[in-house]
Amino acid sequence: MGFEIGPARPGEWDQVVRWAAAEGWNPGRHDAEHFLMQDPAGFLLGRLDGKVVSAISVVNYSADYAFLGFYLVRPDRRRQGYGIETWHAGMRHAGPRTVGLDGVPDQQDNYRREGFTSAYTTIRYRGKPNLEHKGEDTEGIVPVEAKDLDLLSALDAAGHPADRHAFAARWAADPRHTTRARFRDGLLTGYGVLRPAQDGYRIGPLLATTPRDAAAILASLLREAGDATVSLDVPEPHHVARNLAELHGLVPASRTARMYTGPIRTLQQSLVYGVMSLELG
Numbered sequence: 001m002g003f004e005i006g007p008a009r010p011g012e013w014d015q016v017v018r019w020a021a022a023e024g025w026n027p028g029r030h031d032a033e034h035f036l037m038q039d040p041a042g043f044l045l046g047r048l049d050g051k052v053v054s055a056i057s058v059v060n061y062s063a064d065y066a067f068l069g070f071y072l073v074r075p076d077r078r079r080q081g082y083g084i085e086t087w088h089a090g091m092r093h094a095g096p097r098t099v100g101l102d103g104v105p106d107q108q109d110n111y112r113r114e115g116f117t118s119a120y121t122t123i124r125y126r127g128k129p130n131l132e133h134k135g136e137d138t139e140g141i142v143p144v145e146a147k148d149l150d151l152l153s154a155l156d157a158a159g160h161p162a163d164r165h166a167f168a169a170r171w172a173a174d175p176r177h178t179t180r181a182r183f184r185d186g187l188l189t190g191y192g193v194l195r196p197a198q199d200g201y202r203i204g205p206l207l208a209t210t211p212r213d214a215a216a217i218l219a220s221l222l223r224e225a226g227d228a229t230v231s232l233d234v235p236e237p238h239h240v241a242r243n244l245a246e247l248h249g250l251v252p253a254s255r256t257a258r259m260y261t262g263p264i265r266t267l268q269q270s271l272v273y274g275v276m277s278l279e280l281g
Helices: 013-022 031-038 082-094 105-113 146-158 165-173 211-225 239-247
Strands: 003-007 043-048 051-060 065-073 098-103 117-127 141-143 178-184 187-196 201-208 230-235 251-260 272-274
Touching (some): 031 051, 031 165, 065 082, 105 117, 105 251, 141 211, 146 165, 178 211, 187 211, 201 211, 211 239, 230 239, 239 272
Parallel strands (some): 065 098, 201 230
Antiparallel strands (some): 003 043, 043 051, 117 230, 178 187, 187 201, 201 272
16 A cells, blocks of 8 residues: 555544654643544544554644644654655645754754744753642632633733644543633633643643733642642743742753744743643644
8 A cells, every 4th residue: 555644534533642652742641532533634643555654733723823743653664764754745735835844863963954943941840749849829719610711812822822722621621621710800810731641741721811810820830640640841931830840849851943934923932831731832
């Protein structure tokens, strides 16, 4: 049958998630189903004689913006051309859109050759939280209700290059995730999502209008995590967010570069204390 590239069929992306786990990416346990709902045609697999050997996701969020992730090739099939063919298929799916990605260090030069430019570094903070720093004021922290989802999605859009209301709402409403929001004087001032991962938990997004709100939401989520290992992906330029992660005993574990092929809209970057997902931005 040779080599063919096409959309993932039901259940096939689970294998890609296992590859990602083997690479140390620690994907969330329920990420795949949320990802696939956003743009089913954007999750592509390369099949050699019917067996999956490569993968890429290029999720079209809007007419102007797409995000690339899960660029993987089975170890025994690397350096044989299957990866770059899969890459080009994914980029064709994006069309004229600006494409973003979070690139691991050993791939960043390759991405630059493909037209990507670095914007900033993201640091993954990881560890078992320091329990004595969970005493922050958590007044106004509440579980999220259905009536709150539009507000949460609007806050997400303010810190992201494209509106993704349906995706953000589904992510926050998943009963297997723990979502906490803060309201002061009836106004939403931030929210965060804790989700089970292959190893421990991941927090993302963590969005807040002030450091005080971010600290309160993070403290609430860490209490929910207990003594499990937690990961939080923080934009390096956000020094307050980095200090907050370190205050809770999380330490830098890895770095990626946020890269784009073109311009993006103006963002409220100070809102983003933790990225939703390195795989989908």
